[in-house]
Amino acid sequence: DQQVKQNSPSLSVQEGRISILNCDYTNSMFDYFLWYKKYPAEGPTFLISISSIKDKNEDGRFTVFLNKSAKHLSLHIVPSQPGDSAVYFCAAISTFQGGSEKLVFGKGTKLTVNP
Amino acid sequence: KAGVTQTPRYLIKTRGQQVTLSCSPISGHRSVSWYQQTPGQGLQFLFEYFSETQRNKGNFPGRFSGRQFSNSRSEMNVSTLELGDSALYLCASSFRDGEQFFGPGTRLTVL
Numbered sequence: 001d002q003q004v005k006q007n008s009p010s011l012s013v014q015e016g017r018i019s020i021l022n023c024d025y026t027n028s029m030f031d032y033f034l035w036y037k038k039y040p041a042e043g044p045t046f047l048i049s050i051s052s053i054k055d056k057n058e059d060g061r062f063t064v065f066l067n068k069s070a071k072h073l074s075l076h077i078v079p080s081q082p083g084d085s086a087v088y089f090c091a092a093i094s095t096f097q098g099g100s101e102k103l104v105f106g107k108g109t110k111l112t113v114n115p
Numbered sequence: 116k117a118g119v120t121q122t123p124r125y126l127i128k129t130r131g132q133q134v135t136l137s138c139s140p141i142s143g144h145r146s147v148s149w150y151q152q153t154p155g156q157g158l159q160f161l162f163e164y165f166s167e168t169q170r171n172k173g174n175f176p177g178r179f180s181g182r183q184f185s186n187s188r189s190e191m192n193v194s195t196l197e198l199g200d201s202a203l204y205l206c207a208s209s210f211r212d213g214e215q216f217f218g219p220g221t222r223l224t225v226l
Contacts, residue, residue: 042219043119043207043218043219043220044217046216102148103160104160105150105157105160107157107158108158
């Protein structure tokens with residue numbers, strides 16, 4: 001049972017335009033969400049996160065939106081740059097477990113930004 | 116501050132053998148998690164250790180095991196290797212809930 005779903009395996013956008021990566025989750029106990037970015041031959045690196053008490057978090061060109069009623073979050077990259085080309089993983093965790101660090105990841109979306 | 120390190124970076128084994136992978140977390144991080152990444156399944160959680168105790172375990176067979184030492188360094192072991200165990204094995208350490216820092220991974224190929 002996949003608790004975190006990234007239904008688009010790949011996305012291609014033009015440089016300078018907006019990239020929107022989507023993520024859906026099924027577990028209502030998740031209260032903290034993260035996005036990671038992964039280049040080939042490297043481990044994922046943390047990008048941005050959002051707590052369930054918020055509906056938006058912004059960091060430079062990256063904004064994450066959370067819609068709890070729809071159990072949906074999205075990552076917006078504006079403007080997209082060729083260096084953003086990578087695989088993006090959505091992850092979620094339930095902090096109610098009292099400090100237990102079990103992150104659940106989606107399968108990833110490969111973003112390609114064309115010059 | 117040094118990042119998470121994993122050794123070895125690449126490994127080739129044959130079916131039936133066993134393998135041990137090592138992970139050194141960021142200094143001060145006491146939680147270490149292990150993941151398996153394959154093209155078809157994405158990132159799958161293996162297990163998590165905190166203060167030398169396994170706190171969480173994913174849905175993997177008993178051939179996959181791990182341990183954590185008093186200095187927070189962790190090892191994972193896979194016994195009786197199968198072709199399907201070929202994957203990138205990632206280790207991540209964290210200081211607080213949620214935000215994990217990943218190592219570069221160990222690419223295991225089983226022939």
